[in-house]
Every structure is written in C-alpha cells, then in structure tokens.
Amino acid sequence: MVTSPSDFYEADAYARLKAFADSKETPCLVVDRQIFRKQLNALQHNFPYAKVYYAIKANPMVELLEILRDAGCCFDVASRYELDKVLALGVSGDRISYGNTIKKAADIRYFHEQGVTLFASDSEDDLRNIAKAAPGARVFIRILTDGSHTADWPLSRKFGCQTDMAIDLCLLARELGLQPYGLSFHVGSQQRDIGAWDAAIAKVKVIFERLQQEDNLTLKMINLGGGFPANYLSRTNELETYAEEIKRFLSEDFGEDFPEIILEPGRSLAANAGLLVSEVVLVSRKDRNSLHRWVYTDIGKFGGLIETMDEAIKYPLFIEKQGEVEEVVLAGPTCDSADILYENHKYELPLNLASGDRLYWFSTGAYTTTYSAVEFNGFPPLASYCI
C-alpha cells in the first residue's frame, strides 16, 4: 500500500498543512479552514434544499464554528458545554437543536432558558422532561435505522425507537403541549451504503402518513442525520452520488414538495480538513524470525485515534521515506495493551523506518481531538491548530 497525498488533498492545501505540521512537535493535528469551507460549500451545493446543523462533536474548534456561523448554518448540540461554546460566538438559540436524546432535566431547562426550541427525543421519559422544562418546544423523534453493517462507525441500537413507538411519542408530545415537529435518524457514520437512507426515508414516510391519516397530525420536518463520507482508505461514492440518490428517495416518497429537510453532518465536513502528524517512538520485532515489525508511535487510541477501535476507521497513512516496504503492526505509546491501532489490517511501511520518523495521518480532522484522553499515562491531550 502506498498512500499518495494527492489522492487526499489538493497540492496547495497539502503543502500548507504539512509545512505547518512540520514546524510543530508531535503528535498534533492541523486543520485547514479552506478545506473545511470547501467541504461545506460542496455539501450546501449538493443539498440546496436542506438546512445544515453541524454536529459539533466531530470537531468543535472555534475557527470552524465561526465559518459555520458566518455561513448561516445551524448547530446540532450534544451537551450544555457545546451549547455554551456556540452561544459565546453570538449564535442565537433559534439556530441550535439539542440533538442528544440522552439529557438531564436540568440541562433541558438550561437550553430552554438560552432560547433553544428544538429538541430530539426517543423516549417517553425524555419527552415528559422536555414538556416540563421546555414547555411548548418543537420535538423531533429519532427512529431506529438499519445500516450498521455498512457504516464504518455504526450508531445503531443505542438511539432511536421503532415505528410504533415513534408514532406514540409524536401523539404524546401533542398531548403534553409540545409541538411534534418531525422525525430524525442517523444511518451510521461513514455510511458506505447509500441505500440506508432509502430504507430510513421509507420508514419516515409510513409514520408521516399514519399520523396524518389516523390522528390528523402533520409533521413538518425530516432530519437525515449525518453519515456522509470522508476520504479514508476504504473509499466511498462521491458526495454528489449520495445527494442525487437521497433526492431521488425523497422524491419517490414525498413527491416534489418535501417537508423541511435538516442535515447533521460532522465527519464529512471536518475529516478531510485535518492532517495529523506523529513520530515513530520505536520499531521492534517480537522474535528473530518474525515476519512483521511492531511500530510504536507517539499517538494511540487514547491520544485521539479511538476510531481505530476494531480497526473501524482506516486512516490513510503516509511517510516520506521510500524503499522496500514490509507489513507492520501499529501501536500507540501507552502502557495499555488495548492501545494497538492496527493489527489485522497490515499497513506497509519502509524497512528503513526508524525512531524519529514522522507519520502523516490523513483525513483526521473529525473525531480525534475530542476523543483524546486528558492525562492517560500522563500524556497531554492531542494538540491542535487551525490554519
């Protein structure tokens, strides 16, 4: 496997990112505003009818949030801490949704006090809490979806509810004085099967129709979630193809006059904008005849690469040294045997690899800094810079 920077970045962007990264100690993440802006433009161009609610959890760097704020985007917020962050940037509550279905009553109250009127939910207890702490709020009910086998980072089981429960919750919301506003789903992050949206939209259609026909309740909004692709080793269709297909699914089910459509992209906006650089700490063999080396580098699962869990996300990896390559096991620097990045999928690195060599991890702008541990084995959280 030979990864080429030009498969993942435009030449000028890569030169910018790399020059900056090379001036810093490892490990660190460098995020490029221009790439992020391009990703956002592409998404808005491909989904002109949709409102973007950025999933802040993917990368909450202030510089990125400012780009989104200035582009008129909205924000999918998971906690009061993310809320404070966007409010501090002057974003008003009407551009924010509390997208986490798991929340404390006190936090719901806090969102309500800050002017947030849009809440996700998937359970009766949560709806009752919303009705008390944020009376009159708009709620969207998250439904369960399939697609966990084709998403690199599935989000199934823990969130959402079955069709009948979603209908019951919409009716309960109305009874409680809330506004049953719409439905949401997330087909799984880095979803490689576009058909996952087809199945989810079909479920949504059934719920819309049943509520309309049986209960005279008109839902207004569909939240198509995240799941849009970043460029990792396992390639996906282009965003354009996702957009064309999803539009077709929506048209088939809802005609040309769709309900309001919301997207909650995280990974697809932030990942490609990042370059992470680490350093080889040690190269070793477990015995004289071993067919592969172990390469220990100064970033691991606890330093921000947790999405290597079960080798789910395979980051493109680049090294400047050339020459004959050999398969390696890649592991992090901590005293925890779970801190192995890739053992089944064998990256190939040059035979002359040595301590101090830099490894460049591409498409690492999403779900890295936020996952980094605070002080595991004493290592500080992953340093990050925006250029």
Ligand SMILES: Cc1ncc(COP(=O)(O)O)c(C=O)c1O
């Ligand atoms: C509710 C919700 N919306 C959106 C996202 C972002 O998804 P993605 O990063 O696949 O775009 C997530 C990711 O966990 C999520 O939980």
